[in-house]
Amino acid sequence: MISVEKKEGFTVKITRVLREETYHTLDLYLFVPGELDLNTHVVSEEAFYHNAIHLKRTYYSNTRNLPLIHSRLADRGKLSSERYRLSLSLYAYQYVVALEQSTRQLLDDKESTTCEQVEELVQHTQGILSRMRRNVPDDDSRLKYYANIDNYLSWLTEQQLLSLVAHLPRDEHYTAIRALLLDICKTEHGYRGDRQYNSSRAEDDPSRMSNKMRLLRRLIEWPVTLKEKTKELGGGEQRAVKALATAVVMIVVSMIMLEARDALGDFTLRFVLVLAGLYALREVFKEDLRNTLWRWLRKGRPKWRRQYYDAHSDETVGRLLEWVDYTRFHKLGEDIRAARKGNLTHREEVILHYRSSSRMSPTRFMSGYNETREVMNLDLHILSKLMDKESRHVYRLKDEQVAREAVEKRYQINLVTKEVKGNDQAVIQRWKIVMNRSKVIDVEEVS
Secondary structure, eight states: OOEEEEOSTTEEEEEEEEOSOSEEEEEEEEEEOGGGOOOTTTSOHHHHHHHHEEEEEEEEOOGGGHHHHHHHHHTGGGSOHHHHHHHHHHHHHHHHHHHHHHHHHHHHTGGGOOHHHHHHHHHHHHHHHHHHTTSOOOSHHHHHHHHHHHHHHHHHHHHHHHHHHHHSOOSGGGHHHHHHHHHHHHHHHHHHHHTTOSOHHHHHOHHHHHHHHHHHHHHHHHHHBOEEEEEESOHHHHHHHHHHHHHHHHHHHHHHHHHHHHHHOSSOHHHHHHHHHHHHHHHHHHHHHHHHHHHHHHTTSOOEEEEEEOTTTOOEEEEEEEEEEEEOGGGSOHHHHHHHTOOGGGGTOEEEEEEEEEEEOGGGSOTTOOEEEEEEEEETHHHHTTSOOOEEEEEEEETTEEEEEEEEOOEEEEEEEEEEETTSOOEEEEEEEEEOSSOEEEEEEEO
């Protein structure tokens, strides 16, 4: 299953896990309102790909493989400095992802969240942190990695638990669990202070502290993120098409020129005018012919390729092919049209289609990891530039008085995803993305 969530600004985060199957395909259909007048001349496929789509893949393990990771962590004293950093980063990253997912699930369903669920989350956090803190390295080369990761995990744990305290119901039933969460947060805050992980200036400045932790997060993710190289496909074919179009046009122009010389004479004013017109037509038709041949040749074929490499061994672990193009509603498959559940508005919508096809090699993954986690940050800022700033007023009857309220203009973008893993049946999901010219306001999954 794919998860989609709203991030800061115009970013929508799309996450999926690529499991043991070696072949995966993903289709994203972005249904943009027709009133934005989006087309390939305003935003080309290449511009959308390079500005709106940001991919990252990391190692990921499910609960069945966590004992392998724990055993690797237990033996970290025998590892080299570089392998120690990698092992600790893998352990920390698993904790970070699990904690954020668990907290988000509790917050999304806070009306039915029980004290037992919160207590279970607290037990897991305390157990994982204590397991990591049992063996503090002695040498400085390892201690700096440990201190940075320990600092971030302590801060993140405090932040996630405080968010639970802020959003839990205020009734007496949650008094005890709220007190427990606050005690743990105070303990973690004091723990960082005792070890002097952060300066007093950073502790007193939320912006400075947040930016520092953002850098520490990147420090954790760097060793577990697969390295990649992106290549645009069709470079040689594009040069061949350009040469062919030029040759065809020149042949036609030369033949017409010979006929004109026979009819008008070797060098007359009329011949010069005809010659000038032929050269003008050559420039026009050469460009049109080249574009037509290029679209015909590349239709349905991938435009970009990514190669993924293990961050430690530099061994190739997978490949990804990507497409981006504009399409029309009647050209979509029946399953996608049914998922869109379109009414009259879909006739005006402009549809941007992103497709990826990947082959991964789990046998080349690091031991204990047979999955990868793909995060796509979809930046919709490129669409916000087409939106209006205008606002308007609506009137309501409130307490026998007419109230005038200002409302902003919002746009709804529909996102439909289709994911196929190996030979499994396709999984289709749909989300409504509400945004204005300033930010993404809400992301809601449609059943």
